[in-house]
Amino acid sequence: MIPTTQTLVHQLIEQTVHVGDTVIDATTANGINTRFLATRVGTTGHVLSYTATKDNANATAASLFMSGLSDRVTLLGKTIDSHFVTELGAQRQASMAIFDYSSDAQNNNDISENYLEQVDRILPRLTHGGLLIIKFNSMPIGLEDYMHNLIRADFKQATYITDTIQAHFITRI
Template sequence: MIPSSNTFTHQLIEQNIKIGDLVLDGTTANGVNTRFLATRVGNEGHVLSYATTKDNANAAAASLFMSGLSERVTLLGHQITPQLRTDMGERKQISVAIFDYSSDTENTHDQPSNLIDQISLVLPKLTHGGLLITKFNATPEDWLDYLSELIPEDFSQANYTTSTTQTFIIERI
C-alpha cells in the first residue's frame, strides 16, 4: 500500500524528531501538523506554529487545549519574519520545519507571495540533519527555481509525489 502524503510526512517527521527538540509549523491551517509535532517533542520540546488567520489560530488553540498540548506550542498570529530568532527564544536551532499548502491541511489557497523569503529565514536555523518539508497540491514555479539554486554540499533534497500532493524534503547537511 502506498502511503498518503500525510502518512509519509508524519512518518518522516517521527523518525527525525527527538524529545526536547524545537520544531516549526509554518502553516498552522487546520492544526493537524501542529498537534502532531506537539505530541512528538515531549514536555521538554516546543513547537512554533504560525497562524496567519484568526480562525486558524482559534481553532488550533482550542484543539491544543483540549488535547492538553497547549504548553508545548507557541501560536504566533503572523507569518515568519526576520524576527524568527526572537520567536525561537533561547533555543538556537530547529530540527524539523513544515510548510503545508496541501489539501491535507485544507490550506491549498493560503500560500503567501513571500514563501521563498520565509523558507530562506528558516533554512539556516535548521540543525545539521534537520529537515524542511513543503507540501503542495500545485507546485509553484518559483519553488522549483529556488530548489535548483540550493548548494548540494549544504542541502540534500528528495520529493514524494502522490496523485494529489507533492512533498519536498530539504535536509541540511
C-alpha cells in the same frame, strides 16, 4: 502499498523529531501538523506555530487545549518575518520545519507570496540533519528554481508526488 503524502510526512517526522526538540509549523492552517508535532516533542520540547488567520489560531488553540498540548506550543498569529530569529531564540535551532500548503492541512488556497523568503529564514536555523518539508497540491512558481539553486554540499533534497499532493524535503547536511 503506496503511502499517502501525509502518512509519509508523519513517518519522516517520527524519525526526525525527538523528545526535547524545537520544531516549526510555518503554516498552521487546520492545526493537524501542530498537534502532531506537539506529541512528538514531549513535555521538554517546543513547537513554534505560525498562523496567518485568527480563525485558524483560535481553532488550533482550542484543539491544543482540549488535547492537553498547549504548554508545548507557542502559537503566533502571523507569518514568518524578520522577527523569526527572536521568536525562535537567538541561540536555538530547529530540528524540523513544515510549510503545508496542501489540502491535507486545508491550506491549499493560502500560499503566501513570500513563502520562499520564509523558507530562507528557516533553512539556516535548522540543526545539521534537520528536515524542512514543503507540501503543495501543485508546484508553485519559483520552488523548482529555488531547490535547484540550493548548494548541494549543504542540502540534500527529495520529492514525493502522489495524484493529489507533492511533498518536497530538504535536509541540512
